[in-house]
Amino acid sequence: MRAGAVVLATGGYGANRAMLAEFNPEIAAQDERWSFYFGSQTSRGDGIAMARGVGAAVFGKGRLMVNASPGFSRDVADFHPPWLVFVNRDGQRFMDETWPYCIAGHRIEEQPGRLCFAIFDEPTRAGSPSRHPFADKLGVGDFAYSGDRLAEEAAKGRVLTADTLEELALKAGIDPVGLVGSVAAYNADVREGGDRQFFKTGALTTIQTAPFYAAEVHAASFGATSAGLRIDPDARVLGLDAHPIDGLYAAGETAGGVLGERYVGGGNYISNALIFGRIAGQGAAAFARG
Ligand SMILES: Cc1cc2nc3c(=O)[nH]c(=O)nc-3n(C[C@H](O)[C@H](O)[C@H](O)COP(=O)(O)OP(=O)(O)OC[C@H]3O[C@@H](n4cnc5c(N)ncnc54)[C@H](O)[C@@H]3O)c2cc1C
Secondary structure (H helix, E strand, C coil): CCCCCEEECCCCCCCCHHHHHHHCHHHHCCCCCCCCECCCCCCCCHHHHHHHCCCECEECCCCCCCEEECCCCCCCCCCCCCCCEEECCCCCCCCCCCCCHHHHHHHHHCCHHHCEEEEEEHHHHHHCCCCCCCHHHHCCCCCCCCHHHHHHHHHCCCEEEECCHHHHHHHHCCCHHHHHHHHHHHHHHHHCCCCCCCCCCCCCCCCCCCCEEEEEEEEEEECCCCCEECECCCCEEEECCCCEEEEEEECHHHECCCCCCCCCCCCHHHHHHHHHHHHHHHHHHHHHHC
16 A cells, blocks of 8 residues: 655654664663663664664654653652652762752753762651651652662662761762862751752751761663654755655654753643644655645
8 A cells, every 4th residue: 555645753762772782882881770661662773773774864862851860760750859869879969859850850861970869868758758748739740769679779778878978988989078068068057047059949958967878870761762764844854965855754752853952841841742743744644645
């Protein structure tokens, strides 16, 4: 059977580890405890593979909006409570820990070795509620940072514990001088009523009572992919020679690069799928009519 034109809209390649390794090698190289896809298993990049078979070009390699997770489960865990303190392996803070997921993931992956550690102490762990304080509003279920969950993960060794911050730093591979200094500065800020480094707001607590905890957080999980078929503004798929392949259109995650270097906020992916889906459909219908 032959069609007058074809629109490829089979989604992205999140569930295809081989394609992930080709387009986002630094994400695929991370441990699957943190580097996992939380979308549909049908996102196998079939449309991308089909079009490459007839000479289509791919655009947007290396791009991906990554979500941060402590890797306890495959639930989305990047609505971070304000009492967490993130440091990099130099022991330095680098963000307001409550920044939205679309900024936080990129900020974390900019750190040396892409490493981030969430630091807290025993009273803060023990006082963390079983559900995220804004669970209903955010629509999140399992709360990775509940007191009980953190105790369970510490017992499994997936959250590190120590009686001093220096010892914690050495266990985690963090610079001890940096960690001790950053915590002292943060505690002083909290006692004086605010975070003077990043202006974080919310229920801030000091880190001063043993045992101290460090959870390794990676920005490597994702629900959508960004590389895909190179298209022009009319959603026509371009070949390796940069010319449109006759009658072939792509939209949504099957097309690549539309979002640019960064996901700038909620709705970017959906609007890409809707807008280019409409453009591709109109173009394909016109092409088929001749
Ligand atoms: C948990 C989660 C939360 C998200 N939140 C947001 C958000 O808040 N804002 C936002 O903008 N985006 C969000 N996204 C991303 C957004 O949902 C997707 O980018 C968007 O739905 C992609 O649309 P699409 O049409 O390209 O692909 P899809 O919606 O994946 O549709 C592709 C379809 O093609 C089918 N298919 C695949 N292969 C074949 C084949 N070989 N033959 C026939 N059919 C095939 C699939 O079964 C599927 O039905 C989220 C994604 C997830 C997973």
